[in-house]
Amino acid sequence: MTESKFPNLISYKDELWLCGRCGDCSLADKTVASGRGVDHPCAIKNVLGFEAYSAKGRVMILNDLLEGKLEINQDVVDWAHACNTCKSCQETCMATADGIHMPDMVEALRKDLIVNGFTVKKHDEIENSIINEFNPYKETQDFRLKVFGDREFPPKAEVVYFTGCTSSYREKEIAVTTVELLTKLGVDYTVLQDERCCGSVLLRLGREKTFGNLTKHNIESINRTGAKTVVTACAGCYRTWKVDVVEAGYEYDFQVLHITEFLDELITKGAASFELKEKLRVTYHDPCHLGRHSEVYEAPRRVIESIENVELVEMATNKRYAHCCGSGGGVKGTYSNLANEVAGNRIREAEETGAELLLTACPFCYRGLRDGAKYIGSDIKVLDLPTFLLDAKIGKSMMKVKDEPLKLKFMEYLVAHPMIFDGLKKGAVIDYEFEDSRFHIEVIGKREVIAKPQRAENPDVELMFSPAAVETLVTFTSEDKYAEQFGKFFKEPTDSEWIRFNLRLNIVKLLMKGYRKFAQKAGLI
Amino acid sequence: MTVVGSSKNHPLYSELVSITAKERVSDNQVIISAYSKDACHLEAERPGIIVMPNNLQEVQEIVKLCARTKTPIMPAGGRSGICGACLPRVPNSVMLDMVNMKKMVSLDEKTMTVTVEAGMRWAELIHILNDKGFKLGFRGPYGGNAATIAGSVSINSMGYAASKYGPAPEGVISLEVVLPNGEIVRTGSGWNTEAQIFTRYSSFADMTGIFLGDHGTLGVKTKVTLKIYPKAEFSTYIDLGFRSLDDAMVAFEEIQRRGLTEELNCLLARESADTYFPGLLDSHPKIQATIHSVIMETDKELAERKVQIIREIGENIKGKDIGNFAAQIHWAEKFNEVQPMYNNGFWLNTCHLRPIYRLPELMERMRAIFKKYDLEKKGISWIADALAVERTYAAAWVTIFAPTRNDMELAERAWNEMLDAAMETGGCPYWSGLLWENRALEKVDDNFIQLYRTIKKAIDPDNIMAPMVFEGGY
Numbered sequence: 001m002t003e004s005k006f007p008n009l010i011s012y013k014d015e016l017w018l019c020g021r022c023g024d025c026s027l028a029d030k031t032v033a034s035g036r037g038v039d040h041p042c043a044i045k046n047v048l049g050f051e052a053y054s055a056k057g058r059v060m061i062l063n064d065l066l067e068g069k070l071e072i073n074q075d076v077v078d079w080a081h082a083c084n085t086c087k088s089c090q091e092t093c094m095a096t097a098d099g100i101h102m103p104d105m106v107e108a109l110r111k112d113l114i115v116n117g118f119t120v121k122k123h124d125e126i127e128n129s130i131i132n133e134f135n136p137y138k139e140t141q142d143f144r145l146k147v148f149g150d151r152e153f154p155p156k157a158e159v160v161y162f163t164g165c166t167s168s169y170r171e172k173e174i175a176v177t178t179v180e181l182l183t184k185l186g187v188d189y190t191v192l193q194d195e196r197c198c199g200s201v202l203l204r205l206g207r208e209k210t211f212g213n214l215t216k217h218n219i220e221s222i223n224r225t226g227a228k229t230v231v232t233a234c235a236g237c238y239r240t241w242k243v244d245v246v247e248a249g250y251e252y253d254f255q256v257l258h259i260t261e262f263l264d265e266l267i268t269k270g271a272a273s274f275e276l277k278e279k280l281r282v283t284y285h286d287p288c289h290l291g292r293h294s295e296v297y298e299a300p301r302r303v304i305e306s307i308e309n310v311e312l313v314e315m316a317t318n319k320r321y322a323h324c325c326g327s328g329g330g331v332k333g334t335y336s337n338l339a340n341e342v343a344g345n346r347i348r349e350a351e352e353t354g355a356e357l358l359l360t361a362c363p364f365c366y367r368g369l370r371d372g373a374k375y376i377g378s379d380i381k382v383l384d385l386p387t388f389l390l391d392a393k394i395g396k397s398m399m400k401v402k403d404e405p406l407k408l409k410f411m412e413y414l415v416a417h418p419m420i421f422d423g424l425k426k427g428a429v430i431d432y433e434f435e436d437s438r439f440h441i442e443v444i445g446k447r448e449v450i451a452k453p454q455r456a457e458n459p460d461v462e463l464m465f466s467p468a469a470v471e472t473l474v475t476f477t478s479e480d481k482y483a484e485q486f487g488k489f490f491k492e493p494t495d496s497e498w499i500r501f502n503l504r505l506n507i508v509k510l511l512m513k514g515y516r517k518f519a520q521k522a523g524l525i
Numbered sequence: 526m527t528v529v530g531s532s533k534n535h536p537l538y539s540e541l542v543s544i545t546a547k548e549r550v551s552d553n554q555v556i557i558s559a560y561s562k563d564a565c566h567l568e569a570e571r572p573g574i575i576v577m578p579n580n581l582q583e584v585q586e587i588v589k590l591c592a593r594t595k596t597p598i599m600p601a602g603g604r605s606g607i608c609g610a611c612l613p614r615v616p617n618s619v620m621l622d623m624v625n626m627k628k629m630v631s632l633d634e635k636t637m638t639v640t641v642e643a644g645m646r647w648a649e650l651i652h653i654l655n656d657k658g659f660k661l662g663f664r665g666p667y668g669g670n671a672a673t674i675a676g677s678v679s680i681n682s683m684g685y686a687a688s689k690y691g692p693a694p695e696g697v698i699s700l701e702v703v704l705p706n707g708e709i710v711r712t713g714s715g716w717n718t719e720a721q722i723f724t725r726y727s728s729f730a731d732m733t734g735i736f737l738g739d740h741g742t743l744g745v746k747t748k749v750t751l752k753i754y755p756k757a758e759f760s761t762y763i764d765l766g767f768r769s770l771d772d773a774m775v776a777f778e779e780i781q782r783r784g785l786t787e788e789l790n791c792l793l794a795r796e797s798a799d800t801y802f803p804g805l806l807d808s809h810p811k812i813q814a815t816i817h818s819v820i821m822e823t824d825k826e827l828a829e830r831k832v833q834i835i836r837e838i839g840e841n842i843k844g845k846d847i848g849n850f851a852a853q854i855h856w857a858e859k860f861n862e863v864q865p866m867y868n869n870g871f872w873l874n875t876c877h878l879r880p881i882y883r884l885p886e887l888m889e890r891m892r893a894i895f896k897k898y899d900l901e902k903k904g905i906s907w908i909a910d911a912l913a914v915e916r917t918y919a920a921a922w923v924t925i926f927a928p929t930r931n932d933m934e935l936a937e938r939a940w941n942e943m944l945d946a947a948m949e950t951g952g953c954p955y956w957s958g959l960l961w962e963n964r965a966l967e968k969v970d971d972n973f974i975q976l977y978r979t980i981k982k983a984i985d986p987d988n989i990m991a992p993m994v995f996e997g998g999y
Contacts, residue, residue, distance in 0.1 A: 021605070022564055022863065022864050023668065024671060028860075036861075075529045075554075079555050093864070337526060338528065490853075524850040
């Protein structure tokens with residue numbers, strides 16, 4: 001009987017069973033064990049203290065709700081909305097191949113709360129605003145383009161800049177600087193005359209009813225421009241386009257890139273370069289919707305590292321395990337002080353790096369971090385990446401291309417010997433590193449791999465070699481001999497010839513990707 | 526800051542808030558739900574109220590309040606244990622969530638000791654010590670990401686490096702304990718206010734030992750002082766395969782007798798190998814049992830020589846050197862090994878101690894039970910694994926996995942029979958908790974348990990600390 005109250009949450013009943021309540025999602029510090037860099041993953045629990053706010057506690061509460069041991073009441077509603085759905089818990093979790101899907105479960109519960117008549121007034125207002133004005137801020141849709149002043153945009157272009165509601169109506173600096181940046185870079189772009197909310201905020205709050213209409217409208221509008229590429233500077237919009245729209249069954253022919261990916265491509269092609277006049281130490285905050293939800297970690301870093309005179313230093317938690325800024329999942333709008341506390345903790349992490357500037361790549365994070373800095377009285381400057389880049393000297397092809405003959409040789413060797421990767425499933429990604437060189441191999445089909453000359457966004461495994469080990473390995477004509485020597489370098493390393501590795505995914509997921517055969521060929525098991 | 530407010534129904538709510546802070550006290554059922562279980566399926570009473578103390582003074586005041594009002598207290602650490610030890614047995618208990626007390630208090634390089642607050646987690650302490658050039662002896666239970674030092678020493682936890690250093694309590698030199706009357710005692714050389722804490726044994730009876738493994742029944746541990754060792758920079762590893770379990774046992778025991786490893790892990794049953802380490806034995810069809818050794822030394826030649834000796838021991842018993850991947854991964858994935866096994870289902874454990882030479886008879890009984898219930902065909906997988914513990918005993922881990930809720934009833938029937946078999950074949954649980962307590966009480970010698978109860982009554986006459994623990998009934 002109780003389960004019928006939870007038409008959405010009930011689909012996670014079996015997965016809730018698999019949680020072993022080990023507590024990693026709450027208290028883990030895995031730096032010692034496997035270099036994963038997890039540190040107290042739940043940013044909300046870190047502020048509010050009680051286990052109930054971590055994923056481990058949430059699993060128990062969700063089970064209690066499904067089993068009728070807890071009734072829905074206002075406390076449950078308050079608790080359900082005190083989650084950033086940032087996915088840090090899921091990324092840490094090893095109980096299942098993907099990790100326990102707590103963000104999805106929280107969103108499922110939020111939907112069920114609405115089904116049961118427990119709504120949050122503020123959220124009703126947001127939904128009504130989106131229905132009536134196509135943005136969550138109760139702003140007039142007709143004024144959306146006012147942010148750009150008198151600037152006019154062509155009806156057709158190669159690229160559409162999808163501005164997003166927050167940049168259009170609140171963090172306007174991001175919208176303005178992004179179009180200025182695209183203009184300076186000579187990009188053939190336009191902005192939609194009738195862009196509507198991507199629907200992200202609705203989905204995060206458990207509300208779906210107008211999502212389809214918004215998506216259909218935006219796809220049609222983009223199609224009318226003839227653009228092949230949509231670029232957004234909003235991590236929330238990006239995730240919606242890349243994950244939610246696709247999962248909801250909508251198809252589109254254009255590619256969607258985050259501004260950091262788009263810039264990364266331009267820089268790699270030699271079509272853009274950036275230079276600061278003076279040296280600057282910066283750190284970078286991974287927006288959850290760009291990082292964990294969409295697996296874009298390296299592109300922003302490559303962009304930052306390409307800027308002359310800029311040194312990027314990482315915070316204690318970064319990439320997959322970066323702490324949330326506190327704004328996501330509706331928390332900023334629902335519990336602004338809680339969001340500020342979470343952001344304050346992130347600001348402290350940034351301060352510990354000694355960086356003079358904290359960069360991010362999302363208007364929500366930008367606002368949240370700026371508010372967090374103010375909240376704790378921090379002087380650290382916070383900027384969104386496009387805004388920061390606009391202040392740099394912009395040019396073309398200033399990048400110093402390193403002469404890396406061994407890297408090229410190794411990449412060519414691996415591509416020419418795809419049997420080394422026999423058994424690995426399509427999509428498997430291995431990162432290779434020796435000295436300062438880094439590249440990755442991606443399996444694109446049966447016995448078919450490609451090598452890409454940069455670090456992978458989210459590799460399954462990171463392999464580290466001594467240069468001497470690489471020199472030896474590339475001499476083998478037989479893949480079996482290569483594998484045998486590979487295993488030997490791992491099992492019997494010498495001071496000059498060695499291999500080490502980090503498993504970036506849990507063992508269950510690695511096995512699903514076919515790594516058993518890979519390890520067996522190398523004589524590792 | 527609070528999002529879900531307290532219900533304010535617990536009789537001590539206001540006083541607990543005045544001792545601590547509103548944000549660290551809750552009797553709301555939503556919050557309490559998250560404290561209703563540890564990492565096993567067993568349940569007892571739910572706490573009446575949760576308090577998160579920040580320091581010794583707060584703990585002391587809370588305990589005095591509970592003593593005055595005769596209110597039960599249940600101290601809890603990371604609650605990642607798998608025996609239900611941290612769950613209260615009586616209603617309305619005040620549960621102390623100790624994870625806020627997580628500081629390293631002191632690192633004494635002269636006496637080679639580290640003192641930490643009760644809620645320090647093993648993984649974090651290892652990390653801190655590693656940065657300073659030291660290591661612990663016992664390195665924490667397999668759930669050491671979340672498990673706290675005081676929690677582990679309170680329930681005799683077993684885990685990493687126990688092969689050389691013994692279980693969690695073996696590394697303890699001194700404890701700071703808030704007694705049930707609110708008084709504070711410091712054990713070991715802590716009795717001498719002029720002395721450093723450097724030894725567990727001096728002048729008087731071993732008071733530290735009274736509180737180790739007490740499951741929180743004799744006081745609230747607030748600090749723990751542990752032995753530390755120089756960081757060992759040189760590690761060697763080896764995996765050995767054997768054609769029979771008996772052969773593996775002989776080698777396993779011999780390696781332990783000679784004290785060669787930091788960690789000696791033995792995968793006993795071939796039929797469970799794929800659950801434990803998928804693919805490990807695919808290329809070795811004749812191997813029925815394996816041993817995985819980790820050696821850590823401050824001298825490279827010593828580390829290499831030890832692995833050579835282990836290889837020789839294995840080969841003398843027809844063992845085969847099958848590399849070192851499993852041993853390396855076992856050690857590198859410290860604290861991350863168990864979690865992927867949840868993918869097989871929720872686990873039911875039979876973890877206990879026994880002499881190494883009595884492992885085969887356990888396996889015989891376990892295999893018979895597995896067969897009797899036809900568990901494999903019914904999709905219930907298992908692992909049979911043993912971790913050598915200092916000298917010649919072992920922690921035996923026969924664990925079965927119920928893949929869905931619907932399989933739980935069958936799995937529990939088999940599991941209960943396995944627990945009986947473990948006791949009947951000379952096993953002694955290391956922790957007790959809801960998992961083992963009734964079975965342990967059935968076997969316990971009357972004089973033994975009466976001595977404990979006399980001590981308990983003397984220290985805690987009103988029975989406020991973890992009441993009903995070691996009394997059975999759950």
